[in-house]
Amino acid sequence: MVTDSKASEGSRLAALAGELRVSIGKLNRRLREQAHPGDFTSAQKSVVHRLERDGPATVAGLAKAESVRHQSMRVTVASLETLKVVSGEPDPTDGRQTIFSLTPVFQKSLKTGRVAREDWLLRALHAQLAPREQEALSSAVELLNRVGDF
Structure with a gap:
């Protein structure tokens, strides 16, 4: 049994x-x-999130962190540069490398997009869930975070 x-x-x-x-x-x-049309590829999103979370990085550093080939990361970063999402500055300790970071204009756009998505989610939670269900969802979010950290 x-x-x-x-x-x-x-x-x-x-x-x-x-x-x-x-x-x-x-x-x-x-x-x-709720996002803007023409959203990024998954590789571009991953680089944006990594730069936002971890700060400026070189192509080599991004490639290592994302477990992709240097050449593949270079293509991804170049596409983000063309879109004015990232900009590069020479590495002060090694002029052969470039350190990339999110542009201030893009950071503002990123924040605006997040606010719009969170606003939609807030309205949906309020409209679709009773207070007890909202509390249950709060507990579920804690559990989901634990599963995500596995």
Whole structure:
């Protein structure tokens, strides 16, 4: 019977994992709808998030952090440079390298986009969830963060 119980729990968790993936995917799509058209590729988004979170970096540093080839990262950074998302300055300790950071104009745009998405989410939470459900969601967010940190 112990085996049946473990199999049942495994099936339940597998179903939960599938439902969670679908729900998070749906929420992500709805949040992306709030973003500007012509959003970035996943590689570009990853570089933007890394530069925002970790600060300025070289192409080599970004490539290592993202586990991609230097040449691939150079293409991604070049595309972001063309879009005026990042700008580069010579490395003060090694003039052969360039340190890239987010441009001030893009940082402002990034913040504006986040505010719009968070505003949509706030309105959705208020319109769709009762106060008790909002509290339950708050607890679920803590759990999701733990799973995400695994």
